[in-house]
Each structure stands twice: as C-alpha cells, then as structure tokens.
Amino acid sequence: MRLGGRLAAAIEVLEDIGRRHRPVADALKDWGLSHRFAGGGDRAAIGNIVYDALRRKRSAGWLLGEDTPRAIGFGALLLEWSQTAQSLNAALEGDKFAPPLLSATELQAMAERRLADAPPAVRADIPDWCEPLFERAFGETWVEEGAALATRPPLDIRVNTLQANRAKVLAELAQTGASAARIAPYGIRIPPIDGDGRHPNVQAEPAFQKGWFEVQDEGSQIAAALAGATAGMQVLDFCAGAGGKTLALSAAMDNHGQIFAHDAEKARLAPIFDRIRRSENRNVQVTTKPAELAPLTGHMDIVLVDAPCTGSGTWRRRPDAKWRLTQRQLDARKGEQATILDAARTYVKPGGLLVYVTCSVFDEENGEQIAAFRERHGGFAPVDHRQLWDSRFPGHTAAMRIGALGGISLSPALSGTDGFYFCALRRAN
Template sequence: MRLGGRLAAAIEILEDIDRRYRPAAEALKDWGLSHRFAGSKDRAAIGNIVYDALRRKRSAAWIFQDESPRALAFGAFLIEAGFDAEMLNAALAEDNFAPQPISSEEAARIAAHPLDQAPDGVRAECPEWCEPLFQRAWGDDWVAEAAALAERPPLDMRVNMLKATREKVAKALARTGVHESELAPQGLRIGPIEGQGRHPNVQAEPAFQKGWFEVQDEGSQLVASLTEAAPGMQVLDYCAGAGGKSLAMSAAMENTGQIQAFDAEKQRLAPIFDRLKRAGCRNVQAVANPEALAMHEGKFDLVVVDAPCTGAGTWRRRPDAKWRLAEKQLEQRQAEQSEILARASRFVRPGGRLAYITCSVFAEENDDQVRAFLEANPDFQPVDHAALWERHLPGQAAKARIDTTMGIALSPNRTATDGFHFAALERN
C-alpha cells in the first residue's frame, strides 16, 4: 500500500472508533482481520497514523479547523511527518486509493492556523475539561507536561535479575537498537517509532521466552524500586493486576520472603501465572479471595497499592483513552482510591510501610488522596521522599518533581517515562 491507501484506511478506522465509541486497538484489529491483503508493514503504518491522530487530535483539528476523521488523519500526518499541503497532495496524486487531496480552501486554513499561534489547550493536546487539572497539578509547566503525553512512546524493558544481567540481555537484543535506560538500573529502552516504522516484537525473542526480561515502562520500574522491597520481607501487592510490580519486587527480594499478589478482579490476575513461571519467581502467591487475607491484618512489612486511576499518565500509549475520559469517571476513581487505601492500610504492621502508586498526573488522584489519608490516619506519616529518591537515584533530584510530604511525580516531560505518582507512608 502507498501513503494514500494507508491514509484512507486510517480514516476508515477513525470513523469506526468515533461511530462505535470503541478502543483503538479493537478497531485496528478488526480492520486487519477484514483486510488481510494488508501486510504487517502496512498495518503498522496505518496504526501509527491512527494513534498519531488521536494523540494530536486538538492540534490537527486546529490547523484544519475541522474535527472530521479525515482532518485528524491528514493533520496529524502533516505534523508528525513535517509535510506541507503541497507535499502531501503530490504523494496522494500517485495513489488511486487515496482520499480526496487537500483543497485550496483547506490549504488556506492550514496556512492561517500555525501551531505556534494556537491556544494553550490546543498545544497541550488534552481534553478541554482537563486543562484546569493540568494547571493545578503542574502550574506554569502545564502545557509542556500535557503536550509530552502526546508524543510517541519508547519501548521499555526490565531485566529480570533472577535470570540475567542487563549486559546479557542488551547483547541478545543488540540488533533491535536497544540501549540502557537513563534512570532505571535494570532498564533497557528502544526509542520511539520513527516515521511509519514499528517497534520490534521483542516478546518473540528467545531471551523473552527464557524469562530474561519483561516489557515494563521505565516509570513503572522506578516506582517498584522506590517501594524498597527487600530480601526476606512480607509484602502485599494489593492491586496486583497482571503482576508487573510483583515480578519486579520478587527480583529485588532475590526470591526470598513472600509476596501476596492480590486483586479483587480474578480476570485481571489471569496473566500472572504464566509470567511468574517464565520469570522464575517462587516467592509470589496469587490471591483473589479477600477472605484469605483477613488473617494477615497488621502483619505485612510492605503493602503496595497500585490504585485504579484515570490512567492519564499512560496517554502516550493509549491516546484514545483521554478522549473517552469524563469528569464522572475521575470522581469514581477518587472514591475507589480512598476506599482501597483505607482497606489496604489495615494490613501494614507497626513500623511497616504503605506505598501508594498511580499512573495519573492529576493532583486529585495523587496529592489530594495522600493528604486526606494522612489526615484520617494519624498513625501514618510520610517518609522523606527527597531522601528516598536520592538513595535510589543519587544526583538525579532535578529529574522528578519531589514533594517531601506528598510524594514523587514522574512524567514524560521530566523523566521521559509514563506519568506516575509515588508516595510512601510509614505506620508509627
């Protein structure tokens, strides 16, 4: 397929997403199944256009002054590829399957609406109702912080120290262009996709099948490290999900002690069993029945709450999610977070630690929750988060946004990771 055909396919998929209000991954998969003539390179290029259109939705609509799927696909491509209207029309003229070229009227609108003159909210690439949330959370930096969540993400991996070293895995994946992560001590990274390419399928590599590494964002690796899970500890991963942080803590604990990986939704735990087996983690026990935890109240050295949240920190990878997010969902997540924190805190022993984590960049889900919990639970107090960061990442204090009381904030703009918030609270 040529560029014109790929753009036409992307427009069709964007129309499907908009009409049926469905996740982009599902729409792309269905399109691929019904258009089997499209090769893997074509599907990758089409996927890039679709995701770029969702990441750049406001700026693409701004330059075209139009929110149609066609305008979004064209606009995002112009922004990402550095094309102008004349260059794109020349490429479309060579393809019989291309959509209608950019008209003279559209070209005039593009010329009259350069991005450097766009309103802050457009340059921030976030839903309009989220603008005050970013302003409150990030102050004068809010546009840059929000805009960074619209960039293409890298592919990050965590080396499993139970089975391999970073050097060993890097050598095994050398042809992929992998390099060491800047912050995570066991991290490896393949840079963001360029042009219409795609990331290598690292999960098909023998090194992955042997359990030498896991695919995990560098920010997720960092917050797992900041929990300070250590050999011999008794740990409760209260919202374990698929187990990414449980696996990371298991390696840090050198397969000693015990991790209870709990999730109230059994289906979310389903992937953990194969992952534990492949990684060689023997100190993790998956638990789906809350009654099985009752006898352990007040006994865990460390309780980790990776709380359900809006997921705003992952918008680089899931750009469709930011346009489906509504204020009501934020309110629901806040209520869930408060309830989960209250329940999970009962399992922390005196002198033990409660780690609160979200993949959100909003104060409503982060600082506000920590502050409210501390006010309601005077037997807990925050650790010195600046000292905690320095212990793990000496000399890197300028990278993250650190509040000694409320916690540590990671973001694409500051740490080149997904957006995360981490707070550690100790029980007196």
C-alpha cells in the first residue's frame, strides 16, 4: 500500500473508533481481519497514523480547522511524519486509494494558523475539562507536560537480575538500537519509532523466552526500586495485576523472603503464572481469596498498592483513553483508591511501609488521596522522599518532583518515563 491507501485506512479506523466508542486496539484488529491483503508493514503504518492522530487530536484538528477523522489523520502526518501540505498532496496525487487531497479551505486554514498561537489545552493536546487538573499538578509547565504525554513512547525493558545482567541483555538486543536506561539501574530503552517504523518484537527473542528480561516502563521500574524490598522481607503486592512490579520486587529480594501477589480480579492475575515460570521467581505466592490474606494481617514489611487509576500517565501508549475519560470516571477511581488503601493498611506491620503507586498525573488521585487517607487513619507518616530518591538514584534529582502534599512524581517531560506517582508511608510502632 502507498501512503494514500494507508491514510485512507487510518481515517476509516478513526471513524470506527468515533462511531462505536471502542478501544483503538480493537478497531485496528478488526480492520486487519477484514483487510487481510494488508501486510505487516501496512498495518504497522496504519496503526502509527491512528495512534499519532489520537495523541495529537487537538493540535491536528486545530491546524486544519476541524476535528474530524479526516482532519486529524492528515494532521498526524503533518505533525509527526515530517510532511508538509505540498509534499502530502504530491504523495497522494494519482493514488486511487487515497482520500481527496487537501482542499483549498484546508490549505487556507493551515496557512493562517500556527500551533504556537493555539489555546493552551490545544497545545497540550488534552481535553478542556482536564486543563485545571494539569495546571494543579504541574503549575507553569502544564502545557509542556501535556504535550510530552502526546509524543510517541519508547519501548522499555527490565533486566531480570535472577537470570542475566544488563550487559548480557544489551548484547543480545544489539540490533534493536537498545541502550541503558537513563535512571533505572536494570532498565534498557529502545527509542521511539519514526514515521512508519515499528518496534522490534522483543518477546520473540530467545532472551525473553529464557526469562532474561521483562517489558516494563522505566517509571514502573523506578517505583518498584523505591519500595525498597530486600532479601528476607515479607511483602504484599495488593493490586498485583499481571505481575510486573511483583517480579521486580522478587528480583530485588533475590528470591529470599516472601512476596504475596494479590488482586481482587482473578483475570488480571492470569499472566503472572507464565511470567513466574519463565523468570524463575521462586518466592512469589499468588493469592486471590480474601481468606488467604487474613494470616498476613499486621505482618508485612511492605504493602504495595499499585492502585487502579485513570491511567493519565500512560496516554502516550493509550491515547484513546484520554478522550474517553470523564469526571465521573475520575471520581469512581478515587473512590476505589480510598477503599483499597483502607483495606491494605491492615496488613502493614508496626514500622513497616504502605507504598502507594499510580500511573496517573492528577493530584486528585495522588497527593490528595494520600492526604485524605492520613486524615482517616492516624499512625502513618510519609518517609523523607527526597532522601529516599537520592539514596536510590544519586545524580538524578532533577528527574523527579516532590509534590506539595508529599510523594514523588515522574512524567515524560521530567523523567522521560510514563507518568507515575509514588508515596511511602511508615506505620508507627
């Protein structure tokens, strides 16, 4: 397929997403199943246009004067593919599968508009209703932070130190452009793709099948490292999900002590069993029933709450979620977080840590949630987060922010990671 056919397909997928309000991955999968003639390269390029259009929906639509699937599809190529109006029209001309060329009206709109003159929320590529949330979270830099969440993400890997070291994994992935991560000591990063490129399928690598590494954003790796699990501890990962942080904690403990991986939704835990077998993490016990947690009450050195949240920190990877999010959903997540924190605290032993993590950038889910928890429950005090950070990641103080309400925040513009929040509360003796 030429660029015109790929753009037309991307517009078709964007129309489907808008009409049926469905996740982008589902829409792309269905398009591929109904257009089997499209090769892997075509599907990757179409996916790139769709994801770019959703990441840059506000700015792409603003440049062309409307936010239709056609406008944001064209806008994605102009903003992210180094195309100009003239080069794009030239590339589409004569292609019977291409959408109509940029019209005189569209060309005029583009000629009269500069993105630098757009309203702040447009430059940040966020919904209008999220503007006060970003301003509260980031202050004067909120537009830059929003824009960073609209860029293409890298592919991050965590070396499994139970099986390999970073030099060994880097040697195995030498052809992928991988390099050592900026902050995480066991992290490896493959840079964001350009144009119609695609990330290598690292999970097909023999090194992955041998358990040498896991795919995990560097921010998630940092959060796990900050938790401070060491050999011999008793740790509860209360919202373990697929087990990414569980495995990182287990490796940090060098398979000594015990880590209990729990999630209220059994289906979310399903992938953890294969991951444990492949990685040879041997100190993990998976628990799904509340009754199995009862003996742990008051005995855990660390209780990690990787709380369900809006996922606003992951908008680079899931840009469609940005446009589906509502205030009602945010309020629902806040209620769930409070309930989970109240339940998780009972398992922390005197002197132990309650660690709260989200992949959200909103204060409402982060510092404000912790402040509300401390108002409800005495006996939990925040650790010195600056000292904690400097002890784990010396020389990288500028890569994080200590919030006014405490805790550590990471973000694409600041740390080059997904957006994460980390707060450790020590229970009084």
